[in-house]
Amino acid sequence: VNELIEVEKSLKAEIYPVFPESSKSLLKKYLTKELFEQLKHVKDNTGYTLQQLIASGLANPDSSIGVYAGSTDSYKVFAPLLDKIIEDYHNHGIDAKHVQSWDISAQNFEDFNTKHGGDFVVSTRVRIARNLAKVPLGTNISTEQRREVERLANQAFSSFEGELKGTYYALGKLTAAEKKQLKEDHFLFKEGDRFLKSCGCERDWPESRGIFHNPQKTFLVWVNEEDQFRIISMQNGGNLREVFERLAKAHEIINQHAEFSITDHLGAITTCPTNLGTGMRASVHVKLPLLSADEKRFKSIAEKHHLDIRGIDGEHSESKGGIFDVSNKRRLGHSEAQLAVDMYNGVNELIEVEKSLR
Ligand code: ADP
Ligand code: CIR
Known part of the structure; x- marks a missing residue:
């Protein structure tokens, strides 16, 4: 102290x-x-x-x-x-350029659970972080500008069709019970993060913050949390292809309404430097009770495939019941498609090893 x-x-x-x-x-x-x-x-x-x-x-x-x-x-x-x-x-030097590509046509991305004959993967999620070019990031945005971001977001949401169609819920209008349920079900961001609080990102909370989602909650957008847009595609099971393609489609549509801040060197500009580039985290909640008991081996496989291991309630949380959040660690200097491949290959090896320990 x-x-x-x-x-x-x-x-x-x-x-x-x-x-x-x-x-x-x-x-x-x-x-x-x-x-x-x-x-x-x-x-x-x-x-x-x-x-x-x-x-x-x-x-x-x-x-x-x-x-x-x-x-x-x-x-x-x-x-x-x-x-x-x-x-x-x-590992991205000052002369390095970022690359963008959502093209996964060359990948087979077989459903993890079909491929491995078991229910290893509980759920699959891919999110990207984006911010508007013309306003400060959440750390330094004004109350008015934050309101404007929310308004613009809602304009984009109203253009969604089919599976992407949904409703925007202002955070201030959700009841405590509704928020608790959404968090427990892994749909909503947490509140009161001390890291975000001390950089100014939680000023005026909960004003102009909110969550958009379709009725199935397979497509969601967080508004004005750490980044102005966190665009999320998720579903139960292990079908990375479906999840990734849904996100790619949504990204394309939102992009037509919002001018995101993108530079040649750093790709998508984000509040935290860890998210620069793609702003993408593709994750699975995967059951690895046996492999995770051997922490050294678990970590070394993860490292080889550039994977990050988190607990199942997100960053800074613990694992429960041998289930881990495994995601791509790299964000910058590699395309969205390549980072999904990182996750796909790494998770397949983790599951293979888990099976061999049975
Ligand atoms: P972010 O993914 O935006 O970096 P967190 O790590 O805090 O932030 O995760 C946000 C929420 O998403 C948490 O509730 C977490 O449990 C949930 N989540 C992440 N990956 C998955 C997944 N594959 N399946 C279900 N929920 C997930
Ligand atoms: C830290 O430095 O540990 C925190 N500011 C979090 C860093 C990870 N980035 C993030 O959550 N966006």
Whole structure:
């Protein structure tokens, strides 16, 4: 606690922060005293400061990254710091270009459960994060601008047809019981995330936040949470092809209504640098009770296929009943299609090994 007070004081006084001993963030690794001095009076074209950029990492010493951007321009003006973090996390150098492709026609993507003859995969989900080119990111957006994003989102939603047709629910109008149920069923974002709180992303909560979904809840859009748009396709079982294709179609339609911030170097601009590029996380909830008992082996297979392992209530949660959330870890410098292949190949190997342990 004392360490945190020191950090806050130093931030206000624009003095180089003292990082707690325990902190292992990329922010701590790359924010040298020299860089701090160089950037401490810099603001991006939306007025976002270095102090805002690094506030979450300082308030949460257990951060793994520690920064949230304020706008597309943040990635330019704070490049001396952010490029290093991006290069470290994504292995994407300053001259590297992002590639986009939703073409999975060359993939067979057989249903995981059919392929392996068992109900290994409980559910499959693919989400992408997108933000509008012309407004600041959630960390630095104004109340008015946030309202405008919500209005624009609803305009796009009203153009959906067929399977994508649905209803928008403003967060402020959902009852506590409705929200609880939606969260438990893995459809709705959590609230009160301390990492997001300390970078300003939860200002005016719950105003202009909400969730759109079709009646089957296979297609959903989160509005004005960490990113302005989190576009999600999900369903029970292991049919990655269906889930991916539904998302590709929805993305194409929303794209016609909203001008998203995309750059050649960083792809889709996102609030957290971990999501840059595709903003895509393709995941399964998969039953691996035997393999997961051998943590070293589990992790080494995941690493080989660039996979991330989370608990089943999302990031920073625990596993339950031997079921894990396994997803592509890479987001930037590889296409949406390629990242779905990462997940597909990796999950197949995890299931193969699980079967061999029976
Ligand atoms: P994000 O996916 O947006 O990075 P989280 O990791 O917090 O954020 O996950 C958001 C929600 O989506 C959580 O409730 C999580 O359980 C749910 N979820 C993620 N993957 C799947 C999946 N394959 N099947 C069902 N729910 C999922
Ligand atoms: C951290 O640095 O650990 C948190 N800011 C979360 C980083 C992962 N990114 C994310 O949830 N979008």
